[in-house]
Amino acid sequence: MRRSPRETAESARRISRRGLILGGAQLGFVGLLAGRMNYMQVEQADTFRLLAEENRINIRLIPPARGRIVDRNGRIIAENEPTYRITMVREDAGDVQKVIGRLSMLVELDEDDLNRALAEMQRTAPFFPVTVADRVSWEDISRVAVNAPALPGVTPEVGLSRIYPMNDLFAHVAGYVGPVSERDLSRYEDPPPLLRIPRFQVGKVGVEAKAEEMLRGQAGAKRVEVNAVGRVMRELDRREGEAGGDVQLTVDxxxxxxxxxxxxxxxxxxxxxxxxxxxxxxxxxxxxxxxxxFVRGISVPDYASLRDNxxxxxxxxxxxxxxxxxxxxxxxxxxxxxxxxxxxxxxxxxxxxxxxxxxxxxxxxxxxxxxxxxxxxxxxxxxxxxxxxxxxxxxxxxxxxxxxxxxxxxxxxxxxxxxxxxxxxxxxxxxxxxxxxxxxxxxxxxxxxxxxxxxxxxxxxxxxxxxxxxxxxTPRLIKSVDGIETPWRGGSDMGLxxxxxxxxxxxxxxxxxxxxxxxxxxxxxxxxxxxxxxxxxxxxxxxxxxxxxxxxxxxxxxxxxxxxxxxxxxxxxxxxxxxxxxxxxxxxxxxxxxxxxxxxxxxxxxxxxxxxxxxxYPNKDRSRIRALHDRLAREKRAREAEGNDRA
The missing domain is CATH 3.40.710.10 (DD-peptidase/beta-lactamase superfamily)
Incomplete structure (x- = not known):
C-alpha cells in the first residue's frame, strides 16, 4: 500500500527527531567519557602514577650497625661481629629435602634448627628466604658458594651480631641483646618499623636495654622491584642506615x-x-x-642451671x-x-x-x-x-x-x-x-x-x-655518647x-x-x-x-x-x-x-x-696477693691470645 506524501513527510520528521535524540545521547556519553579520561589521565596523573609505582617498587629497611659499648679507656665491652648464615627459598629449591641432603654433606646442620626452618617454610610464602643454618664458619660459606649450582635456592649471607669479648666481666652492667619479642613490641604504642625486621636484635637488660635508643641507630632503606605476587626481581638503589652511637661507660x-x-x-x-x-x-x-x-640462644638446661643456682x-x-x-x-x-x-x-x-x-x-x-x-x-x-x-x-x-x-x-x-x-x-x-x-x-x-x-x-x-x-x-655510669660527655653531678655542699x-x-x-x-x-x-x-x-x-x-x-x-x-x-x-x-x-x-x-x-x-x-699489704697477706697477681697475669695473656685468634 502506497503512502501518501503527507505520511511520508511525517515519518521522516519522526525519524529525524529520534536520530537527534539518540545522537545527542551518544554525544553526551562520549563527552562524559572524555571528561573522565581527562580527569584521570591529566588531573590525577601523578596520583595514579604513584599508585602504579608502589605496586611495582617496594621499600625494604636495612638494619643499622648497633653502637659499641666501651669502658672509660676505650676497651671494647660490646661490639658487632660479622656472622654467616645460610638461607633457602623454597620456591627456587624445588625438592627441598633433596637440596637439604646435598647441603648437609657440605655443612653440619643442627637437627633442631633444621626442623624449625622446615616448619617456617610451610608457614611463609614460597619465595621468602628462611635461615637453615646460622653462625656458620667462613669455610662453610665458601663450600656452599663453590657448590652453588648444585644447591638451587640456597644462598650464603653475611650479617652483624652482638658479641661481648670480655665474656662474663660486664654481664650485669652491659647486659645483652636478643631478637625482638612481642613483649618488646608491647612497650610501644606504634612500634618502629625497624623492630619488624626478622632477627633484629634489641637490648634485653642492662645498658643494652636502658640505652637502646642511643645504641640502635637509624635504619637504611633499599628500593626493590617486585612482581605481582611480591617476589623481589632486582634491587634499584639503596641508602645505608646510620650506625648507633658509641656509649662509653665510666667503668675501668x-x-x-x-x-x-x-x-x-x-x-x-x-x-x-x-x-x-x-x-x-x-x-x-x-x-x-x-x-x-643469650645472644646465640641459650639452651634450656644451661638457663636452668643459672636460674636455679x-x-x-x-x-x-x-x-x-x-x-x-x-x-x-x-x-x-x-x-x-x-x-x-x-x-x-x-x-x-x-x-x-x-x-x-x-x-x-x-x-x-x-x-x-x-x-x-x-x-x-x-x-x-x-x-x-x-x-x-x-x-x-x-x-x-x-x-x-x-x-x-x-x-x-x-x-x-x-x-x-x-x-x-x-x-x-x-x-x-x-x-x-x-x-x-x-x-x-x-x-x-x-x-x-x-x-x-x-x-x-x-x-x-x-x-x-x-x-x-x-x-x-650522685653516681654516674655513662661517661659519654659518641664522644660527647654526659652531665655529671659532683654534688653541692650538703650543709653538714x-x-x-x-x-x-x-x-x-x-x-x-x-x-x-x-x-x-x-x-x-x-x-x-x-x-x-x-x-x-x-x-x-x-x-x-x-x-x-x-x-x-x-x-x-x-x-x-x-x-x-x-x-x-x-x-x-x-x-x-x-x-x-x-x-x-x-x-x-x-x-x-x-x-x-x-x-x-x-x-x-x-x-x-x-x-x-x-x-x-701486711706481711701475712703478701703471699696470697702475689699468687693472685700471677693468676691475673696468666688470665690476661689468655684473653689477649683469644682476641688475636678471633681477629
Missing part, C-alpha cells in the same frame, strides 16, 4: 677484672666510686654469666639486691644525733652486753660488753649498745632524715636493670605499708642497720662518698657540720688502723694510701633466747644460706679521699673477716691504677 675494665678475680667463688658484690664526678669505676656482681650465650648469677646484686646494712649504718645514726645536738664526742655510754627497752633485751655482738664507749670507740669496736642509747635520744624521724641526706632510700637513675631504691623506714611508712604503729624497738633495730632498713651496695658507696666529701655526690664529718672520719680511720679496730687485720700499710672504713654484719636469721643462753652458733657451723651477710665500706686515701668502696658478701659471716680484706685489695688496686706493690 682492668679494675673490674681485678674485682671479679678477687671475689672468686663468693656470692658478692663490689662498687667503686670516684669522689670527683661520682663515676662508677667498678660495679661487679659475682658469680656472673656469659651474655654471649643458689648464688644467683643472673642477679645484678650491686643495684638490684637490698640488704640490711648492719653496722655500716652506724655512721648515719651517729651523724643524726650530732646534727640534732644530742651527743658530744667524749660523752660515754656503758655497754654491759645488752640493753633493755620496753621489756625486751637488745644484745650487743660482744656478749660480755664493751664497757664505757665514746663515739670514736663505739665505731672503732662496733659497739651496738652505744647506738641503742643514741636511738632512744634521736628518734627514727631524725635517723631517716639523715639517711636520705646521705643518699640512702633513693632510686638512682643509672642504666642498669631493676635498680632498687632500698628502704629507709619511718613512722608514716610503717602505718601505710604495715598498718601498724611504730614502736621504740623498731628505732633500736634501725639504729644498727637492722629491722626494716634495706640498702644496696650502690647506696652504701654513695653514703660513704658523701661522708668523705660532705657533698651530695664539718667538725661532725671529721669526727666520723677519724672514727672510721680507727676502724682500719687502730689495733682495737674491727678491720685492723685488713689495713693498708702504705702511709699515703691508708683507708678509713667500717665493718658490718647483718643477720639473716632470728637468734632465740635459748640459743643465746647456750651460746650463739658460729657462722662456720651454720648452713651457707643461714650465715650472716658480711659488709664493709671505706674511702681512701684518708688525707685526700679520691674513691669510695662498698663490699657485700652474701652469707660471708663477719664483715671484718670476709668483706674487709676484699675491700682493702680493691681499694689498693684502684688507687695505684694497677697491681700495687706487695709492701702496701
Amino acid at each position: 675494665a682492668e679494675l673490674q677484672d681485678f674485682v671479679k678475680a678477687r671475689l672468686g667463688e663468693e656470692s658478692a658484690s663490689v662498687v667503686v666510686m670516684d669522689l670527683e664526678k661520682g663515676d662508677l669505676l667498678a660495679i661487679a656482681s659475682a658469680p656472673s654469666y656469659d651474655p654471649n650465650e 643458689d648464688r644467683r648469677p643472673l642477679a645484678s646484686k650491686t643495684v638490684q639486691d637490698a640488704y640490711p646494712p648492719g653496722s655500716t649504718f652506724k655512721m648515719v645514726t651517729a651523724l643524726a644525733a650530732m646534727d640534732a645536738g644530742l651527743v658530744a664526742p667524749d660523752e660515754t655510754v656503758y655497754c654491759p652486753g645488752h640493753m633493755e627497752v620496753g621489756g625486751r633485751k637488745f644484745h650487743c655482738w660482744k656478749r660480755a660488753g664493751h664497757g664505757h664507749m665514746n663515739l670514736e670507740q663505739s665505731l672503732r669496736e662496733s659497739c651496738d649498745v652505744y647506738y641503742y642509747d643514741l636511738a632512744l635520744k634521736v628518734g627514727i624521724e631524725n635517723i631517716a632524715k639523715m639517711s636520705r641526706r646521705l643518699g640512702l632510700g633513693t632510686d638512682y637513675d643509672i642504666p642498669m636493670s631493676a635498680v632498687s631504691s632500698g628502704l629507709i623506714p619511718d613512722k608514716a611508712w610503717k602505718k601505710r605499708e604495715r598498718g601498724s604503729d611504730w614502736v621504740i624497738g623498731d628505732t633500736v633495730n634501725a639504729s644498727i642497720g637492722q629491722g626494716f632498713v634495706l640498702t644496696s651496695p650502690l647506696h652504701l658507696a654513695v653514703m660513704t662518698a658523701r661522708l668523705a666529701t660532705g657533698r651530695s655526690i 657540720n664539718d667538725s661532725h664529718l671529721k669526727q666520723i672520719a677519724r672514727a672510721m680511720y680507727a676502724v682500719s688502723n687502730s689495733r682495737r679496730g674491727t678491720a685492723y687485720g685488713s689495713r693498708i700499710i702504705a702511709d699515703t694510701m691508708r683507708m678509713a672504713g667500717k665493718t658490718g654484719t647483718s643477720q639473716v636469721r632470728n637468734i632465740t633466747a635459748a640459743e643465746r643462753a647456750r651460746g650463739v652458733t658460729r657462722n662456720d657451723d651454720l648452713p651457707w644460706e643461714r650465715r650472716d651477710h658480711a659488709l664493709f665500706v671505706n674511702f681512701a686515701p684518708f688525707d685526700n679521699p679520691t674513691i669510695a668502696v662498698a663490699v657485700v658478701v652474701e652469707h660471708g659471716g663477719g664483715g671484718s673477716t670476709a668483706a674487709a680484706p676484699i675491700a682493702r685489695d680493691v681499694t689498693l688496686q684502684a688507687l695505684y691504677g694497677g697491681l700495687p706493690p706487695l709492701d702496701a
Whole structure:
C-alpha cells in the first residue's frame, strides 16, 4: 500500500527527531567519557602514577650497625661481629629435602634448627628466604658458594651480631641483646618499623636495654622491584642506615677484672666510686654469666642451671639486691644525733652486753660488753649498745632524715636493670605499708642497720662518698655518647657540720688502723694510701633466747644460706679521699673477716691504677696477693691470645 506524501513527510520528521535524540545521547556519553579520561589521565596523573609505582617498587629497611659499648679507656665491652648464615627459598629449591641432603654433606646442620626452618617454610610464602643454618664458619660459606649450582635456592649471607669479648666481666652492667619479642613490641604504642625486621636484635637488660635508643641507630632503606605476587626481581638503589652511637661507660675494665678475680667463688658484690664526678669505676656482681650465650640462644638446661643456682648469677646484686646494712649504718645514726645536738664526742655510754627497752633485751655482738664507749670507740669496736642509747635520744624521724641526706632510700637513675631504691623506714611508712604503729624497738633495730632498713651496695658507696666529701655526690655510669660527655653531678655542699664529718672520719680511720679496730687485720700499710672504713654484719636469721643462753652458733657451723651477710665500706686515701668502696658478701659471716680484706685489695688496686706493690699489704697477706697477681697475669695473656685468634 502506497503512502501518501503527507505520511511520508511525517515519518521522516519522526525519524529525524529520534536520530537527534539518540545522537545527542551518544554525544553526551562520549563527552562524559572524555571528561573522565581527562580527569584521570591529566588531573590525577601523578596520583595514579604513584599508585602504579608502589605496586611495582617496594621499600625494604636495612638494619643499622648497633653502637659499641666501651669502658672509660676505650676497651671494647660490646661490639658487632660479622656472622654467616645460610638461607633457602623454597620456591627456587624445588625438592627441598633433596637440596637439604646435598647441603648437609657440605655443612653440619643442627637437627633442631633444621626442623624449625622446615616448619617456617610451610608457614611463609614460597619465595621468602628462611635461615637453615646460622653462625656458620667462613669455610662453610665458601663450600656452599663453590657448590652453588648444585644447591638451587640456597644462598650464603653475611650479617652483624652482638658479641661481648670480655665474656662474663660486664654481664650485669652491659647486659645483652636478643631478637625482638612481642613483649618488646608491647612497650610501644606504634612500634618502629625497624623492630619488624626478622632477627633484629634489641637490648634485653642492662645498658643494652636502658640505652637502646642511643645504641640502635637509624635504619637504611633499599628500593626493590617486585612482581605481582611480591617476589623481589632486582634491587634499584639503596641508602645505608646510620650506625648507633658509641656509649662509653665510666667503668675501668682492668679494675673490674681485678674485682671479679678477687671475689672468686663468693656470692658478692663490689662498687667503686670516684669522689670527683661520682663515676662508677667498678660495679661487679659475682658469680656472673656469659651474655654471649643469650645472644646465640641459650639452651634450656644451661638457663636452668643459672636460674636455679643458689648464688644467683643472673642477679645484678650491686643495684638490684637490698640488704640490711648492719653496722655500716652506724655512721648515719651517729651523724643524726650530732646534727640534732644530742651527743658530744667524749660523752660515754656503758655497754654491759645488752640493753633493755620496753621489756625486751637488745644484745650487743660482744656478749660480755664493751664497757664505757665514746663515739670514736663505739665505731672503732662496733659497739651496738652505744647506738641503742643514741636511738632512744634521736628518734627514727631524725635517723631517716639523715639517711636520705646521705643518699640512702633513693632510686638512682643509672642504666642498669631493676635498680632498687632500698628502704629507709619511718613512722608514716610503717602505718601505710604495715598498718601498724611504730614502736621504740623498731628505732633500736634501725639504729644498727637492722629491722626494716634495706640498702644496696650502690647506696652504701654513695653514703660513704658523701661522708668523705660532705657533698651530695650522685653516681654516674655513662661517661659519654659518641664522644660527647654526659652531665655529671659532683654534688653541692650538703650543709653538714664539718667538725661532725671529721669526727666520723677519724672514727672510721680507727676502724682500719687502730689495733682495737674491727678491720685492723685488713689495713693498708702504705702511709699515703691508708683507708678509713667500717665493718658490718647483718643477720639473716632470728637468734632465740635459748640459743643465746647456750651460746650463739658460729657462722662456720651454720648452713651457707643461714650465715650472716658480711659488709664493709671505706674511702681512701684518708688525707685526700679520691674513691669510695662498698663490699657485700652474701652469707660471708663477719664483715671484718670476709668483706674487709676484699675491700682493702680493691681499694689498693684502684688507687695505684694497677697491681700495687706487695709492701702496701701486711706481711701475712703478701703471699696470697702475689699468687693472685700471677693468676691475673696468666688470665690476661689468655684473653689477649683469644682476641688475636678471633681477629
